[in-house]
Amino acid sequence: MIITLKKTAPEEEVQKLIKRFENMDLQVTMIYGANYNVFGLVGDTSKVDEKNISANPIVTNVQRVAQPYKLANRMFHPEDTIVDVDGIKIGGKNIVLIAGPCSVEGEDQIVRIAKEVKEAGANMLRGGAYKPRTSPYAFQGLGTEGVLDLVKARDLTGLPIVSELMSVDKLDEFVKNVDIIQIGARNMQNFDLLKAVGRTKKPVLLKRGLCNTIEEWIMAAEYIMAEGNPNVIFCERGIRTFETYTRNTLDLAVIPIIKERTHLPIIIDPSHAAGDYKLIESLSLAAIAAGADGLIIEVHDEPENAWSDGAQSLKPSKFNDLVAKGKAIAHVIGRSLG
Template identity: 60%
Template sequence: MVIVMKPTAPQEMIEKIVKKMTSLGCQVHQSQGANYCLLGLVGDTSKINPSQIEANKYVDKLLRVQQPYKLANRLFHPEDTIIDIDGLKIGGGHVAIMAGPCSVESEEQLMTIAHAVKESGAQFLRGGAFKPRTSPYSFQGMGEEGLKLLKKAKEATGMPIVTEVMCQDTFDVVEEYADILQIGARNMQNFPLLKRAGKSQKPILLKRGLSATIEELLMSAEYIMAEGNLNVILCERGIRTFETYTRNTLDISAVPVIKELSHLPIIIDPSHATGKWAMVEPLSKASIAVGADGLIIEVHHQPECALSDGAQSLKPKKFAQLMEAIKKISEI
């Protein structure tokens, strides 16, 4: 950490800060320039509260040096985390494909799609039973009934289930049915939910918030890991920008950045990133080429009747073609 003092800071105030920082357990080196005085802090800076320092009117700014996350940090855990679910691996170069409908709508719908994506090579079945919707008047999901159908689909296809958990109250029931618990973009900083997820034995698929920085995403992973659950899969799903042609803007650079900063697996959701089915194929190819550990894709056999996200769902035939292309790219 580096404290930059204002040109007007009296020597006495600089000394007072040096003393306080030293008392908190770190070493301070002072560099005096013509206009600015820099205080370089090394050692254990964990007891320092940056906002208290910035409250001082003689402090110009505070520059952070270390990442604030530890358990998610590649610096302290150089090897890739690989998550194993019924023998299927996520992370460390394995490409995991999760596919299925946005929402579970009926047994027939789910079974049709589940068999189709399985046949094309998907390894995990996605499907929402509890649905976060912008409008209170939209379809809110089938709830536990939907979870039961997902269980049936798992029994029929052997595919582990990925489904969203929206709150503490329904956590236990979702945890019972799901193999991977998804925490949605809008809940990325729902801290009580993250803490509860940290106490679960199941892997967590944590989606990046619409306007979350990569560091904030890793801090949310840290919340889960700090409670004891180290099996966190990160998911880039598009961020909010000024561009309106696509629903969101896929931040594909997040993949190499996260590979550098963290050991956790990172997958991409091309369906939510654009909101348009025609964009899913090119973005999926790009995601594999950039080095993502997998994809989560919305597939529906009748998008024009889907209760949610029809516009961004691939038909099974398109999905099958996409799987062929992905196979070729991931071989390179």
């Protein structure tokens, strides 16, 4: 940790600060500059709170050198983590393909779509039973009934299921029934929910918050891992920017960054990022080329009658086309899709 001090700081105050750090078993190296002096702190600085150090009027800046995350940090875990979901590996050579409707609308609908996406090459099924909606007057999901419909679809197709958990009180239902628990963008810093899924061993799909930095996102994974669950899969779904043409801005640079900084797999959700079915194919192929470990795509057989997110849902025929092109790109980079 690097602390910049005013040149005018009274020596007494500087000594007090040095003593404080020495009491924390940190070694202090002082660098004297023309306009500022600088402390370099060596040792376990994870307990030092930058904001409190900044509160000291003699301090002008505090900068961490080491990353604040440990369990997710590739530095201490150089090999890739591969998450196993009922035999399907996320994070290896294969690129996982998750598809399905935004919302489960009933058993018929989810089974029908599950069969279609399976035939097109998907190896997992997505579907929302509990839906975070901006408006209290919008459809809020079928709840438990929706979860059971997903289970039916899995029974009939063999596709593992991914669904979003919105509150701790449904955790048991999810542990019992779903294969991957999704934490949505709006809950990325719902720390009680993160700790709760951390106490299970279920794979967790951790979506990036709409305006969360990469470091905050990794720290959210760290919350889950610190409770004992190592099965975290990152999912980029677009961030909020000034551009309103798309629903969000898909940040594909996170793929090489997450892979450099952590050992965890990362998949891409082009549907929520784009908010427009016409953009999904381009963004999906881009994600594969950039090195993503998977895609999660909204597919609906009647988007114009979907109960939610119709505008960004692909029809099965378009999804088919996308998969064919995606397979070809995966192949030339030495991987396979779906």
